Amino acid sequence: MDFFFFNLMPYGALDLDYDKKFASANLLLPNSYYDPEEGHKLYTRYLDELEYADELGFDGVCVNEHHQTAYGLMPTPGVIAGALARNTKNAKVCVLGRALPLVNNPLMIAEEFAMIDNITKGRFVAGFVRGLGVEYHAMGINPAFSLERFHEAHDLIIRAWTETGPFAFEGKHYHLQYVNLWPRPFSKPHPEVWIPSQGSEETIRWAAHPDRKYTYLNVYSPFSAVETFMSMYRQICEEEYGYKAEDRQLGLAVPIYVGETDEIAAKEARPHIEAFFNKFLRIPNELLLPPGYATIKSLKAIALAKREMLGGGKTMERMNDLGMFICGSADTVRSRLEEFQDRVGLGHMCTILQFGTLPHELTKKNMELFASEVMPHFEGRLRQQQSQAAE
Amino acid sequence: MTSIQTETLKVNDVKLTLRRAGEGETLLLLHGANGSASWLPVFEELSKKFHVILPDHPGFGDTAPPDWMDNISDMAYFYLDVIDTLGLDNFHLAGHSMGGWMAAEIGVRNGHRIKSLTLVSAAGIWVKGTPMGDLFAWNPQETTHQVFAQKSVIDQMLALQPSDEELEVTLKNRQMAARLCWAPRLHNPDLRKWLHRLKMPTLILWGDSDGIFPEPYAHAYRELIPGSQLKVYKNCGHVPMLEARDDFLDRLTAFTQGVS
Numbered sequence: 001m002d003f004f005f006f007n008l009m010p011y012g013a014l015d016l017d018y019d020k021k022f023a024s025a026n027l028l029l030p031n032s033y034y035d036p037e038e039g040h041k042l043y044t045r046y047l048d049e050l051e052y053a054d055e056l057g058f059d060g061v062c063v064n065e066h067h068q069t070a071y072g073l074m075p076t077p078g079v080i081a082g083a084l085a086r087n088t089k090n091a092k093v094c095v096l097g098r099a100l101p102l103v104n105n106p107l108m109i110a111e112e113f114a115m116i117d118n119i120t121k122g123r124f125v126a127g128f129v130r131g132l133g134v135e136y137h138a139m140g141i142n143p144a145f146s147l148e149r150f151h152e153a154h155d156l157i158i159r160a161w162t163e164t165g166p167f168a169f170e171g172k173h174y175h176l177q178y179v180n181l182w183p184r185p186f187s188k189p190h191p192e193v194w195i196p197s198q199g200s201e202e203t204i205r206w207a208a209h210p211d212r213k214y215t216y217l218n219v220y221s222p223f224s225a226v227e228t229f230m231s232m233y234r235q236i237c238e239e240e241y242g243y244k245a246e247d248r249q250l251g252l253a254v255p256i257y258v259g260e261t262d263e264i265a266a267k268e269a270r271p272h273i274e275a276f277f278n279k280f281l282r283i284p285n286e287l288l289l290p291p292g293y294a295t296i297k298s299l300k301a302i303a304l305a306k307r308e309m310l311g312g313g314k315t316m317e318r319m320n321d322l323g324m325f326i327c328g329s330a331d332t333v334r335s336r337l338e339e340f341q342d343r344v345g346l347g348h349m350c351t352i353l354q355f356g357t358l359p360h361e362l363t364k365k366n367m368e369l370f371a372s373e374v375m376p377h378f379e380g381r382l383r384q385q386q387s388q389a390a391e
Numbered sequence: 392m393t394s395i396q397t398e399t400l401k402v403n404d405v406k407l408t409l410r411r412a413g414e415g416e417t418l419l420l421l422h423g424a425n426g427s428a429s430w431l432p433v434f435e436e437l438s439k440k441f442h443v444i445l446p447d448h449p450g451f452g453d454t455a456p457p458d459w460m461d462n463i464s465d466m467a468y469f470y471l472d473v474i475d476t477l478g479l480d481n482f483h484l485a486g487h488s489m490g491g492w493m494a495a496e497i498g499v500r501n502g503h504r505i506k507s508l509t510l511v512s513a514a515g516i517w518v519k520g521t522p523m524g525d526l527f528a529w530n531p532q533e534t535t536h537q538v539f540a541q542k543s544v545i546d547q548m549l550a551l552q553p554s555d556e557e558l559e560v561t562l563k564n565r566q567m568a569a570r571l572c573w574a575p576r577l578h579n580p581d582l583r584k585w586l587h588r589l590k591m592p593t594l595i596l597w598g599d600s601d602g603i604f605p606e607p608y609a610h611a612y613r614e615l616i617p618g619s620q621l622k623v624y625k626n627c628g629h630v631p632m633l634e635a636r637d638d639f640l641d642r643l644t645a646f647t648q649g650v651s
Contacts (some may be wrong), residue, residue, distance in 0.1 A: 136573075137528060144570035286530045291562070291569035299562050 001341050001378050004060035004094060004350040005053035005367065006253055009046045009080070011070040012357050013038035016279050018070075024283050025070040026134045033070065042073065045360050047080065049367070051087050056371035060092035060125065062253075062350055064196075065099055067131075068138040071280045078112045085119040093120055096196050096217060096253075096350070097127025100157070101149035102139045106174060107181075109153070110160040114185045122187040127194045127217070128154055133293040134283055144292025147202075149173045161190035194251065199229040208236050210243060215348065217251040220281075223323025223340065226252060230344040247383065251348030252340065255325050255355045258369040262328040268362055269327050270316045276356030277314040277324075330373030337374065338384075345383040395435065397453075400446075402469070402476045408453035409446035413438030416506070417479055418647060420445040421470075423488025423512075424526070424568035426452050426560065430487065433632045436640050441483070441647065446473070448490075450567030452560060463489075463515075463571055463579060467496035474504065483647050485509035488603070488629065489572060492579070499585040507650040508593045509643055510612060512601055512629050514577040516586075518611045523577060524603040527569060537602025540628040577603075586615040593619035594646045598627030598634060620646075 014025065015033060022029045050061045063080045066072035074080055077095045084093045093116060098109050117124040130150050136143040152171040156179070159169065165180025185191055194215040195207040207214040216233050218226050230250050237245040255273060259265025289299060319325035326336050340346055353370060354363040400407045410427070412434070418441040420430045430445050437443050448466065450456030459465065470493065474482075484505050486494030491513025498508055517523070524537050535548045553561065593616050597609035606623060613621040622642060624635040631639045 137525075140574050140576075142569065142573035144566060144573065284530060286528055290527055290573075291565040292573075296559065296562050296566065300559055303558055303562065 001247070001337075001346055001349055001381065002059040003370075003375050003378070004062050004092075004348060005050065005056075005058040006062040006064075006096070006350045006352045007046050007050050007354055008064065008071070008352065009042070009073045010276070010280050010354075010356060011039070011073055012042055012359070014070045014279065014357070016275055016357070019279060019282060024134075024287060025280050026132075026283050027068050027138055027287055029070060039073065046354070047083055047087070049354060049360070049363055050080075050084055052364070053367060053371075054088035054091040056367060057375065058091050058351075058371065060094050060350075061088060062094040062096045062125075064096050064127070065129075065131070067102075067135050069134075078116065081116050081124075082119070085116050085124075088123075090123075092123050092125050094125035094194070095127050096125070096194055097129040099129050099131030099135060100153035101146045102131050102135060102141050103153070104174075105176075106153035106156050107160060107176060107179065110157040110181055113157075113191060114161065114181060114183050117185045117187050117191045118183050120186075122191070124187065124191050125194055126191045127196055128157075129196050130293075132283070133289045134287040136290050136293060137287060142292070143290040145173060146293055151206075158190060161185050196253065199225060201232065204229060204233050205236055205240075208233050208241060208245065208249070210241050213245075213249060215249050215251050217253055217348070217350065219253045220324065226323070226340075227344050230346075234345075247345045247347035250344065250346050251350060252344075252346055253350035253352060254323070255352040256333060256370065257325075257327045257353070257358075257366055258330055258333050258374060259327075259366075260329065260369075262332055265328050265332075266316065269325075269358070272356045272358040272362075273316050273319065273325055273327070274314065274356075277319060280356055330369055333370070334374050334377050337378070338381075341378070341381070342384045395438070400473070400476060402473050404457050405449050405454065405469070407446050407449070407473065409444055410434065411442070411444050413440070413442050415441050416647075417442045417444060417477075417482035419474075419479065419482055419484050421484070421486035421490030421493050422446075422448065422451070423486075423490050423514075424564065424572065425488075426564045429630050429632060432636055433640055433643075437644070440644055444477070448493075448567075450570070451564050456567055456570075460567075461570065463492055463496055466493050466571065467500055470497050471501055480504050481506050483507045483509075483650070485511065485643065486513060487511040487632070489514050489568060489577065491515065492577070492582075495582060495586065495589065496579070498591065499582070499588040502589060502591055505591050507647055508589060508591050509596065509646065510593065511596045511631060512598060512604055513595070513608075513612060514572065514604065515579060516583050516608065516611055516615070517575070517578045517580065518605075518607050521605055521607045523605075523608075525576075526603055527565075527573065538629045539634065540598060540600035540626050541634050544628075544634055583611075583615050586612075587617055589616045589619075592646070592650045594643070595619055595621040596631055596639060596642065597621070597623050598629060598631050599623050599625055600627060601629045603629050 053061050063077045065077045067075050081093050081095050113126045130146050152173050156169050160179050160181045166178045169176045169179050194217050196217040197203045207216045234245045257269035353366045395412045447454040449460050484494050491510040492515030495515050539545045595612050599606050627634040
């Protein structure tokens with residue numbers, strides 16, 4: 001299992017009382033809540049943290065894309081990835097991911113990623129996502145065509161990376177007379193592709209296809225659900241596609257906090273992880289799930305249960321119990337991660353070691369403890385499931 | 392007493408579900424994004440004077456969507472085929488909200504057989520400086536407050552407990568409405584260039600408290616369609632069939648019969 005450092009770059013200076021006036025830190029929160037002086041400090045600090053992760057020996061550094069939100073300050077993650085391409089030496093630079101359907105010309109993503117891949121000499125991972133439902137409001141893109149656009153944009157990008165141009169791309173949503181990528185990607189046949197997702201079966205089946213074998217990266221699900229999705233991936237590979245999935249095809253992104261003891265960790269992490277789940281990730285269903293973005297079946301289930309997908313009222317203990325947050329001493333975190341590895345056979349662990357309002361000093365300490373006390377334990381460690389079963 | 396019949400009409404690869412009742416000149420009613428329910432408060436009364444046809448558009452209510460139905464232009468051409476299939480000639484056309492937009496798009500493409508046109512709280516155009524309400528971002532409570540103006544109606548709507556099937560239909564309608572209308576939002580930027588082609592007598596009906604298409608939209612339509620007449624109802628939201636029912640019925644009937 002290898003370890004990546006994921007920084008979501010939240011606007012950590014957010015006035016957390018915003019929710020007395022506004023329903024979400026997404027889309028509707030006026031940008032008067034954003035102070036550029038604080039913003040400059042945060043970008044500097046977050047870039048420092050990403051670069052420090054490279055020094056500490058993380059296998060990769062990860063950024064992503066979100067629009068019009070205090071939750072993440074990277075509407076154009078290529079800017080951050082570009083800075084990291086030069087200032088990191090060993091870690092892979094991972095954009096997890098870019099929201100393909102939100103652009104009107106995906107060739108620009110193929111170009112941007114090919115540039116980063118060339119600059120880093122192939123030290124790059126390309127993430128493809130559909131974007132959150134709320135981003136279809138933010139970018140004025142029709143959510144009912146999200147899946148069609150995702151698949152078409154994906155095909156265009158892969159063909160642009162692998163076929164000799166110029167050629168014409170004839171799609172429904174994207175139709176280009178000339179596809180002739182300069183630069184071609186450094187990686188052969190093309191950069192490694194990961195698919196961050198919250199576990200739709202269609203996505204898992206598509207990612208696992210033998211033509212792709214893309215890494216499925218699960219985000220924000222209780223561990224019981226993660227286990228279901230990862231078993232589904234392996235089962236689809238074996239039963240439908242006739243091959244055995246490798247661990248590298250499965251990844252998990254999860255916020256983690258390591259302290260000197262369980263008590264210290266809980267005390268230090270609590271306000272920041274609760275702000276992360278209850279304030280930064282607060283999105284009403286109407287914004288999160290615009291019509292057409294999800295299937296009628298899942299929308300109906302949500303409406304009947306009157307469920308708030310990402311609402312408030314989440315405690316640290318609850319998130320910890322669900323495995324949506326891992327918190328404690330190095331020993332506690334190690335055994336929790338061992339359990340995750342053994343139960344599903346994870347290849348990649350994307351650690352979110354900064355979350356919500358967590359300040360720099362605590363982030364740094366968290367990173368250092370994780371890198372020195374947790375990571376080495378997993379060097380060369382394989383999934384234990386089979387050997388136990390054999391005993 | 393007229394009876395409302397539901398039937399299925401095969402048009403190309405679509406099995407169109409439609410309600411039909413009454414005798415006399417044909418009045419084709421096109422429903423909005425929320426489905427045929429908005430016309431039901433006046434359907435029966437209208438069927439005492441006209442041969443009324445109210446289809447569920449492809450993707451709405453009981454009509455399954457074909458996979459090629461992508462936008463309102465597709466919908467307008469599809470309805471020209473429906474009109475051919477039904478053999479309608481010299482008929483009256485009325486559309487509410489998204490259905491009003493469709494009616495205008497049908498009329499500018501081929502208006503020769505349309506004897507009269509009624510646009511009720513119609514989508515289709517954008518008025519610069521006057522944003523539409525964002526019906527896709529509202530929760531059900533906000534939607535009710537934006538769509539209706541009268542407290543008694545709002546209370547009645549908020550008290551409704553949709554059945555499982557009604558909920559599914561609502562979600563399907565919303566999904567198809569998003570597919571057709573999300574962007575450009577509920578309008579065609581080119582339509583206003585061609586509204587002068589609507590040469591048939593045209594009546595525009597609107598509520599002054601419409602939270603989706605504010606009153607300036609009514610006046611813009613009135614100016615863009617030569618010779619059209621406009622009635623704006625006071626203390627009325629997006630569904631005048633409900634909140635101004637009596638006058639709505641009288642006016643639509645008198646206008647349509649006056650043309651006949």
